[in-house]
Amino acid sequence: MNGDYMVIGTSALPQTEIDGAVNIYAGYCNNPFLVWGKYRKKLWRASLPISFQFHHTQMDGGHAARFLENLQEEIRALNP
Numbered sequence: 001m002n003g004d005y006m007v008i009g010t011s012a013l014p015q016t017e018i019d020g021a022v023n024i025y026a027g028y029c030n031n032p033f034l035v036w037g038k039y040r041k042k043l044w045r046a047s048l049p050i051s052f053q054f055h056h057t058q059m060d061g062g063h064a065a066r067f068l069e070n071l072q073e074e075i076r077a078l079n080p
Contacts, residue, residue, distance in 0.1 A: 013035065013036070013037045013038075014037065014038055015037075015038060016037040016038060017037055017038050017040070018035065018036075018037035018038075018049065018051065019049050019051070031058070032052070032053065032054035032055075032058060032059065032064075033052070033053050033054075034050060034051070034052050035050065035051045036048055036049065036050040036051070037049065048075075050071075052064065052067070052068060
């Protein structure tokens with residue numbers, strides 16, 4: 001990989017209802033991290049809470065917001 005890309009670690013915990021993960025940096029694995037658990041259904045909608053953690057030296061809030069917007073667009077494209 002070159003400087004234009006970054007690895008974003010992910011973890012799926014489909015049997016667990018989570019709302020977030022915090023302070024998962026270990027000193028040796030400091031890449032941005034995305035965690036999600038069980039989706040939740042309410043009437044006609046389903047939601048998937050996610051937790052996205054990153055260090056400010058790797059990206060700023062604008063980069064994080066753009067990543068999350070792109071993720072939302074991909075999810076919406078699954079069910080047009």
